Amino acid sequence: MASKCNYCGEDAVISTNDAPSVSMRVCQECGSVNDENFISDETPFSRGFDNTSAFDFKQSLSKSARNALQVTTPQGLKLGKNRITIVGQTFKLGVSLIDDAANLYERLFRHPDIIHKTMSNKLLLAAACVYIKMRENDLPFPLRWFCKISGICANDFSRNFLFVLKCMDIKLNYPSIESEIDIVLEPAKLGSKVTNLTAEIIQLCQKAWIVSGRSHSPVIIAASHIAWYTLTENKGRKSSLRDYCKEFKFSYSRPISDRSSEIHETIFELGKSLPWVIGSYKDKKLFNRKYLLEIVKYRESLLYNHQIEVTEKLVPVIDMKSNTSPSDVKEKGVENSDNSSINTEKLCPNQKTVSFSNSNVKDTSDMNKIFSHSKDDNIQGASAADERPTDIQPNNEHSQNTQESCSSGCKMESKSCDRVYGKLSASKDVHEVVYESDSTLQKNIFIPPILKKPRKRLYYEAVEDTEGLDCNDELSEAHEHDVDQYIRSEEEIKEIKQLKH
DNA sequence: ATCCATGACGCGCTTCCCTG
C-alpha cells in the first residue's frame, strides 16, 4: 500500500519487501528512499558489501522513478550511506555515531575531487568515514582489524582513508609508544624504576630510528629488559633476554631479540662518546650496564654529537593536513611522533653528519664542560665513570665520534601485542568482534599501511625534495637551528651558546 | 650437554613505479 513521500509529497511510497534481502520504502515518483529502516533482514556480513541488492531494487522501479532517483540521489551517495549503515551495524555502533559518519560522507560527497572516484572507491570512502568517526570517538580499532572485519582491502582502504582526512581536514591521534609502555609492562609488575628507565630508553630509541615502522611491544620489552638488568644485581646468565621473557611472561620472539640487539648497539655507540669513557670495550652489554644511566640522561647531546639526521617525521596525518614540508614538521615537535627520530644506523658514505663545527665543543675539555654536571647529578654514573672496567684496552678511539651504529634487519612481533590490544579493547566497549587468534591482526597498525614505512629517514633526504638540498651540502644555520631545537634540551643549547661566546 | 644469539630462508605485507 502506497504512502506519502517525505520529499515530493506524492502518495507513491511503496515498500519493497518482496525484493530479495532488502527492505526499503521508496517513492515511485521521485525515487527518494526513506532512510529509516533502510536495511533490515540481512546480516552485515551476508552481503559482503556488494551492491547487487540495490541494483536489483532499482530494476523494480518505473523508468521515470529510476531517472529521478539518479538525479535526486546520486548512486554513490546512496550506496555509500548504505555501506556506512552496514559497517556501523557490524561494529555495533550507536545510531548517533553512524549518523555522524553519514553526515561526514555527505559533506565529503560535495568535495570536487570525489567525482573522480570510482564507485568502489566511494564505498571505501564511506567505510573510511565510519572508521574516522570511530577513531574520533576514542574507539581504538586498528586499521587492519577494521578492514579485516569489514572485508575490505587494507591498502585500498588506507588510500581512501587518507583522502578523507585530507579533504575534510581531519586530524586523528595516533597512539604513541610511550602510551603503551605501562600497558605492556603492567602485567610484569617491574616497578616504577624499571618502567621509568624503560621510558627513557624508548625515547632514545625513537630518536635512533629503532621504533619507527616497528611493532611497539618488542621495542618496549627489549628496552625493559635492558632497564631491568641494569637496575638489578648481576644475574649472570639468568639475565638473558630469553630468561627475562620467561620470568615475566612475555612472549619471546625474534623481533624482541632483534630490537634488543639494536638498542644495545645504539647505546654502546652513543656511550663511547661520553668524554669520561676511556678505552675500548669488547663486551657491549657490560659497557651498557655500566653507562646506561648516563647515556639515557645525556641522550640528546650524545645523539647530536654522534651524528644528526633529522627525519621527515612523517606523521601521516599531521603532515598531510597542513601540507607542511618535512622541514616544517620537525619544527612542530617531532618528539611526540612514533615515526620520527634520528637515524644512527648504517651511515652511507654520502650521508650527512653534523658535527660541532660551529661550536667550540669539539675537544674533550669542552665536552667535559657540557657533561660535567653528570658527575654531580648522576648517582650511579659518577661512581661507574670513575671505575676502570676490566675489559678496557686503552686507546684513543673514544675521542672520535663514531659514525656507525645499530644495524637493522629488523623484525616485527605480534604475539605480545595481545595484552596491548586486550587492554585497550577492554577499556572500551567495542569488544564485540575480536580476532585474537589472528596474529596478523595484532600488529601495530593504527598507522595507515601506505604510510607505515617511512623510507626517508635522513635529514638530507627529507629536506631534499622541498629545498633542493644535496646530501653533500652543509646544513644552513637555519637548519642547524631547527636541528638544535629538535634534539637538544634548552639547557644544553644555553650551555653551548655560552661556550661560543 | 645445554643455552643463547644470530644467520639464512621463505612468506606475507607494504610501498613504489609504470602503464593504460
Added chain:
DNA sequence: CAGGGAAGCGCGTCATGGAT
C-alpha cells in the same frame, strides 16, 4: 586516477656456532 608488477621490509622458523 586506477590497477598491476616489482622491490623492500618485517616476521617466523630452523639451523648453526659460541658460551657456559
